[in-house]
Amino acid sequence: MPSTIPAALSRAAGRFASAPALGRLTYGQLAGEVRRVARALIAGGLRPGDRLALWAPNSVEWVLTALAVSCAGGTLVPVNTRFTAVEALDVIRRSGARGLVVIGPFLGVDRLAGLRAAAASLPEMVVSIPRGWAGFLARGEAVPDAEAGARAERVSPDDVADILFTSGTTGRSKGVMSAHRQSLAVAEAWAGIAGLHPGDRYLVVNPFFHSFGLKAGILACLVSGATIVPQAVFDVPRVLELIAAERITVLPGPPTLYTSLLDHPEAGRYDLSSLRLAVTGAATVPPALVERMRAELGVEVLTAYGLTEAVVATMCRPGDDAAIVAETSGRAAAGFEVRIDRPTGEILLRGPNTMLGYLDDPVATAEAIDADGWLHTGDVGRLDEHGYLTITDRLKDMYICGGFNVYPAEVERALAGLPQVAEAAVIGVPDRRLGEVGKAFVVCRPGHSLAETEVLAFCRGRLAGYKVPRAVELRAELPHNASGKVLKYLLRTEAADV
Incomplete structure (x- = not known):
């Protein structure tokens, strides 16, 4: 198998020459267009x-x-589209980027104008x-x-x-470096299992700037010959339209995407029968959601676990x-070993596709990867006798x-059993007597409602007393990052300000 992205593109152009690759481009044409950009x-x-x-x-x-950056011998530095100009400029400068490709006006924001206003100079x-394309x-x-x-x-x-x-949800963002062989290996593994x-x-609804969108999205298609259908912004009606019009077969995303x-009240109007595979992952994937996806969409549902430093670890x-x-x-997938640290319960990973390290940060790299090569994920979990991981x-x-x-996550999993609940997040808040107690933030499904007393009564019937939240806040939505994870630090900040 090819071990560089240029070699993978060349192989795809030969093996899948006439297969649709991207937009109106076949794989044969894609290679030519990438060469033009290079x-x-x-x-x-x-x-x-x-x-x-x-x-x-x-x-x-x-x-x-x-793809052209790789073919020109350079290194790609994706920038989060949710960043402000100041945040984007920080990444651009810390990465030492000599070039910048940037969207103009988009969703009411001119990002290039914002950068020019925030900086005295930009890359060459x-x-x-x-x-300017x-x-x-x-x-x-x-x-x-x-x-x-x-x-x-x-x-x-x-x-x-x-x-x-x-x-950067728990501190300043860090630049995770991966080699060509690693990015392709995780793409091959994901594509093979899927x-x-x-x-x-x-x-591909997952943002390309995220490891999943880039490696389990673009590169997974490149190594398998699947067609890449990008979506710029997640919009439910547009997703439904695209599935029907483009005869989409594969749709990964966070649990909130599927709910x-x-x-959606108009879902029944669209022909979604082309779908065959959905891949999701999070600390909490409600069993009821998996059953609904299988029953109502008729898809194979798979769950997976990864992080920027490893991308695809289990599946x-x-x-x-x-x-x-x-x-x-x-x-375990993509050549990873998985073990649970004692006594913390932390998930540790080791394998050829663990990141090379953090950019210009040997101290953080040494803290993340120990002397024996184990990546300390910061996640807690357990392994069963067959090697299946529960986070x-x-x-x-x-x-x-x-x-x-x-x-x-255990409390959130219990809350997911309430039929009215679309999403829930739980945090610890200070308590004078007990040190900390739980506070639950709950989003109801459209057309459904709940009272705080109902939520608490449900939890009391399923959880030990110390696990039952002491307060419930019903919300229309929760804050998420681009990969669909709830930004709990924002919830903690809000709770502290009350």
């Missing part, structure tokens, strides 16, 4: 080893640019999508095709392919029964109530 990057001054920041939503141009090469490509015509081909051939499996900055093939049409689709397999899919995150919580989310450890 020539333009070279013309703009991108040298082997240089870094290029990419700040844009999911789009055809995003895919072309990301700046390309605006879509306004044609001119950018035209400049590449001066670069011989052979020069771009030679650049691609010189890329090594151990070269840094990408630097993905963590979400059974991706040239007939699949993969709606939004299933509960269920097709044919696993509903209980395993709902209650675990599968077993019980984040170490930092645990709180102590009256001397007893409480893992919020």
Whole structure:
């Protein structure tokens, strides 16, 4: 199998030449378009080893640019589209990016204008999508095709392919470095377990700047010949339209994506019968949701676990029964070993696809990866006798109530059993007598309602007393990051301000 992204693109162009790849492009045409963009990057001054920041939503141009950076011998630095100009500028500067490809006005915000207002200087090469795209490509015509081909051939499996900055939900974001061989290996593993093939049409709602969207999305399609169908912004009616119109077969996403689709009042108007596979993952995936997805969408449902530093660590397999899919995150995948640390219960991972390290931060790297090569994930879990992993919580989310450890994910899992609940999050808040007690934030399904007393009574019948929340706040929605995880630090901040 190819061990560099340029080699994987070349292989795809040969094996899947006439298969649809992206938009109107076949895989044969995709390779040619990527080469055009690579020539333009070279013309703009991108040298082997240089870094290029990419700040844009999911789009055809995003895919072309990301693949072209690798083919030009550079390193891709995706930037979170939810960042402000100040946050984006921090990532651009810390990464040492020599080039920047950025969306122009989008969703009412001109990101390039914001950067120029926040900074005295920007990288040497700046390309605006879509306004400057044609001119950018035209400049590449001066670069011989052979020069771009030679650049691609010189890329090594151990070269840094990408630097993905963590979400920064618990502190300053860190740049996670991965080599070409690692990014492709996790893509191959995910595609293999999911059974991706040239007939699949993969709606990538997960942001490309996130490790899942890039590696289990773009690269997974590249190695399998599946079609990439990007969606710039998650919009339920648009997702329903795309599934029907594009005959989408594969749709990964967080649990909230599927509850939004299933509960949408217009869902019954669309033909969703093309769907065959849904992959989700989170600390809490309600068993009832898995059953609904199988019954109402007719799809194979798999759960998985990963993080930016490892991408795909465990995954269920097709044919696993509903209980395993709902209650675990599968077993080791992509060459990883998984073990549970004692006595903390922390999940540890070791394997060839663990990150190379954090950019310019050897101290944080040493804290994350111990001397024996184990990555300390910060997640808490347990393994059953068959190697299936159940995530019980984040170490930092645990709180102590009256001397007893409480893992919020366990409480959230209980709350998911309430038919009216669409989503729930639990945090620990200070209490004078018990130290900390639980506070639950609950979002009801459309057309349903709950009272605080109902929620508490339900919990008392299913949880030990110290685990039962002392307060319930009913909300229309919860704050999420781009990968669909609830931003509990925001909930803690709000609770502290009350």
